[in-house]
Amino acid sequence: MPSAIILLSGGLDSATCLAIAESDGFAPLYTMAFDYGQRHRQELIAAAGLAQRAGVAEHRVVTIDLRAFGGSALTADIDVPKDQINDASPPPQNNSTLPVTYVPARNTIFLSYTLAWAEVLGVSDVYIGVNALDYSGYPDCRPEFIEAFQQAARLGTRLTDFQIHAPLVHLTKAQIITRGTALGVDYAHTHSCYDPTSTGLACGHCDSCILRRRGFSEANVADPTLYVD
Amino acid sequence: MPSAIILLSGGLDSATCLAIAESDGFAPLYTMAFDYGQRHRQELIAAAGLAQRAGVAEHRVVTIDLRAFGGSALTADIDVPKDQINDASPPPQNNSTLPVTYVPARNTIFLSYTLAWAEVLGVSDVYIGVNALDYSGYPDCRPEFIEAFQQAARLGTRLTDFQIHAPLVHLTKAQIITRGTALGVDYAHTHSCYDPTSTGLACGHCDSCILRRRGFSEANVADPTLYVD
Secondary structure (H helix, E strand, O other), X not given: OOOEEEEOOOOHHHHHHHHHXXXXXXXXXXXXXXXXXXXXXHHHHHHHHHHHHHOOOEEEEEEOOHHHHOOOOOOOOOOOOOOOOOOOOOOOOOOOOOXXXXXXXXXXXXXXXXXXXXXXXXXXXXXXXXXXXXXXOOHHHOHHHHHHHHHHHHHHOOOOOOEEEOOOOOOOHHHHHHHHHHOOOOHHHOOOOOOOOOOOOEOOOOHHHHHHHHHHHHHOOOOOOOEOO | OOOEEEEOOOOHHHHHXXXXXXXXXXXXXXXXXXXXXXXXXXHHHHHHHHHHHHOOOEEEEXXXXXXXXXXXXXXXXXXXXXXXXXXXXXXXXXXXXXXXXXXXXXXXXXXXXXXXXXXXXXXXXXXXXXXXXXXXXXXXXXXXXXXXXXXXXXXXXXXXXXXXXXXXXXOOHHHHHHHHHHOOOOHHHOOOOOOOOOOOOEOOOOHHHHHHHHHHHXXXXXXXXXXXX
16 A cells, blocks of 8 residues: 655644545555744644554654744744634635734645655655635645645656645535544544643634634534633 | 845855846845755855855855755765766656755755745745756756746745746856856855865765866866865
């Protein structure tokens, strides 16, 4: 069976991706997480736990210094916005207005490292949990970006069959939770909050918490997350 | 005048790129180098010196751990081949046979970091000294890869006009040296060797030294490089 690498952030989406890759028949599985100076360090702890529970062949954490570039509430001293998500607004049609949680070129850098590891391992299949519906308007979560990066990767390496699987790209958060629950994902071991407490409780009010709460509610699945309120 | 970022390795090609970007009218200029555990550390010293002499607005060195992936003579304990360059062989038509000096996905990772910095600075123009003729068959030096990455970058960031300038891509090493010499580049301050001595002398026999020596000879320009022999 062919191998696959899953980008594993420790969040709900990538945990579902890991289960989908396994269900798609890829084995052995490799997982990769990124320590990019994110304020929410619980992500990395959750990713390592998910990888271990899934019995992956190797979980690799790459340290990259995105803080050196600044410009995001996820890595710099900018306040994470609370209770501001706008239900009515569609994803922006251009890239001019982005939330402060956007990290410049983050998925491009993540996919580049994954590509390097894939080429060394000789693995042509990569899973990434990007989502173009319940997302915050990040341009590097759109399917057209993923497809363009895949093309660059095929031309720039020996992996001429390189394929990026983005199985969640057109799913709502509720559909993702429904799919993952059917595959046996225990979401208690995932972390979504952009601004957790020091003891790991989710704030309940950042964009990521709001989308997560609403997703469980709409999927009619009990939300195992520990929120502050 | 618009700004530009130049990927500056400290070698002959990127030094020429820096001079071309300046000659193209971009200002102020920014330069970016990568400490990726390369065995030839003199590169980084040369890059910093070139940036300072050119009076760039900022020279940024990003540390990335490509050694973690292994697989290249430039970063691992694999011998750098000597006197093996094959004049007669064209660049390979597929990516299956690559020299041991190839570093997996290197230019993809480099361009990703440059893209992140470009987005933070609001700079849409990037120069990279890739070359599709006098190269060693690296797939990530081909113009079709550069174009595909540019497309991914435009889709994945706010920089919808992002442009990668690769002014050397179709030039021979001799033509590059002729162009740079006309622009006043002092190649004594550049470094090419893959396997220099501890005091910084060029070996004279790796692929990079052979191409450099031949380039100066064909351009009828005196080679200022200090070779071991």
